[in-house]
Amino acid sequence: MGAALSFDFDNPIDRSYTHSVKYDLRQARFGRAEVLPLWVADMDFAAPPCVESALAARAAHPIYGYTVTPPAAAAAIAAWQQRRHGWAVAPEWVRVGPGLLPLLAVSIEAFSRPGEAVAVPTPVYNPLFECPERLGRRVIRLPLRLGPTGPEFDLDAWAEALTPETRLLILCSPHNPCGRVWRHDELERLGALCLRHDLLIVSDEIHADLVYPGQPHLPLASLSAELAARTVTLNSPGKTFNIAGLNTAYAIVPDPALRERLHAALQAHYLEGPNLMGLTALLAAYGEGEAWLAALMAYLADNLDLALATLAPLAPRVVCARPQATHLLWLDCRGLGLPDAQLHRRLIDAGLGLSPGTQFGPEGSGFMRLNFALPRARLREALDRLVAALA
Numbered sequence: 001m002g003a004a005l006s007f008d009f010d011n012p013i014d015r016s017y018t019h020s021v022k023y024d025l026r027q028a029r030f031g032r033a034e035v036l037p038l039w040v041a042d043m044d045f046a047a048p049p050c051v052e053s054a055l056a057a058r059a060a061h062p063i064y065g066y067t068v069t070p071p072a073a074a075a076a077i078a079a080w081q082q083r084r085h086g087w088a089v090a091p092e093w094v095r096v097g098p099g100l101l102p103l104l105a106v107s108i109e110a111f112s113r114p115g116e117a118v119a120v121p122t123p124v125y126n127p128l129f130e131c132p133e134r135l136g137r138r139v140i141r142l143p144l145r146l147g148p149t150g151p152e153f154d155l156d157a158w159a160e161a162l163t164p165e166t167r168l169l170i171l172c173s174p175h176n177p178c179g180r181v182w183r184h185d186e187l188e189r190l191g192a193l194c195l196r197h198d199l200l201i202v203s204d205e206i207h208a209d210l211v212y213p214g215q216p217h218l219p220l221a222s223l224s225a226e227l228a229a230r231t232v233t234l235n236s237p238g239k240t241f242n243i244a245g246l247n248t249a250y251a252i253v254p255d256p257a258l259r260e261r262l263h264a265a266l267q268a269h270y271l272e273g274p275n276l277m278g279l280t281a282l283l284a285a286y287g288e289g290e291a292w293l294a295a296l297m298a299y300l301a302d303n304l305d306l307a308l309a310t311l312a313p314l315a316p317r318v319v320c321a322r323p324q325a326t327h328l329l330w331l332d333c334r335g336l337g338l339p340d341a342q343l344h345r346r347l348i349d350a351g352l353g354l355s356p357g358t359q360f361g362p363e364g365s366g367f368m369r370l371n372f373a374l375p376r377a378r379l380r381e382a383l384d385r386l387v388a389a390l391a
């Protein structure tokens with residue numbers, strides 16, 4: 001609790017005209033520039049003071065020339081994975097790149113060919129199926145099943161859907177937009193399916209640090225040597241420390257042959273060099289950012305309690321399972337019986353900018369995604385508007 005008191009998440013910070021996607025693209029996205037933005041998954045909180053001061057110190061040195069990734073970066077990443085997720089990562093398994101999505105695109109290029117298939121559990125953060133589509137891969141959608149505690153893998157149906165041309169499975173773990181943290185037994189059974197069908201796995205674990213107490217995140221590659229040998233884990237300090245604009249992420253590839261293929265693909269696109277400021281922020285955040293992260297998670301948990309309590313009276317027309325991770329609520333509005341466009345419109349008219357569920361695939365029809373990482377007073381205002389609009 002001591003840590004929770006030392007950082008200020010209540011203070012609203014004006015982000016307009018900072019080239020922020022969440023604020024500056026409101027007019028284009030919602031047709032109204034003044035909606036309260038609850039869409040893009042970044043946070044309306046200042047980055048940790050240790051990151052701010054490291055960036056300021058580096059900015060004070062006026063030469064911003066070509067930069068190498070020092071061994072300290074892979075060491076910091078390995079130490080972070082060990083400390084936070086109990087995964088023993090050898091520093092040589094790590095490759096740094098300019099964002100998780102660029103690393104995803106390069107992985108798809110390295111491990112599949114145009115015309116081959118890539119399987120993706122859906123609904124999911126849309127670039128995870130758009131990226132393979134853009135690269136000319138056939139996407140096999142694997143719909144999640146709605147179980148009593150939230151979305152679940154539907155492995156028997158998925159086994160039927162896979163074809164001999166399927167090379168890769170892209171996993172989102174923890175899951176955006178549903179907020180699930182996949183359990184050990186779920187990951188084991190998914191892993192067994194991938195082994196049976198000889199699939200490589202790209203595991204997007206960017207939300208791994210934003211997990212609430214109760215169920216720990218398990219890096220898929222930490223489950224067994226067999227899975228480690230066929231998994232490329234992608235991660236980044238971008239979500240955890242609210243530094244997505246610094247475009248720095250990494251891949252962890254235990255298998256030397258896969259690592260060499262990924263490395264060659266990164267080289268082919270000249271994507272190996274780090275972003276100077278992103279590298280500076282990563283070192284500061286992973287080195288000194290844990291007290292801030294503990295305080296952030298405590299604040300987010302209180303925001304989550306407030307959101308669930310405020311929205312509870314809307315049930316059963318609007319319901320929401322408690323997310324186990326992320327600052328995202330996956331609101332099931334199907335009980336309202338509104339077409340998607342009308343649901344979206346009604347919230348825009350109430351001055352709210354949420355992500356429509358269909359953005360994450362047709363399985364998201366009737367859902368809306370709400371980002372609750374904002375100062376509590378503004379969240380309260382947003383929730384009150386939401387209840388008034390949907391009651």
Ligand SMILES: Cc1ncc(COP(=O)(O)O)c(C=O)c1O
Binds near residue numbers: 098
């Ligand atoms: C699951 C997931 N993967 C990747 C990203 C984007 O990562 P990056 O900004 O490092 O490309 C996001 C951003 O919302 C995300 O939610």
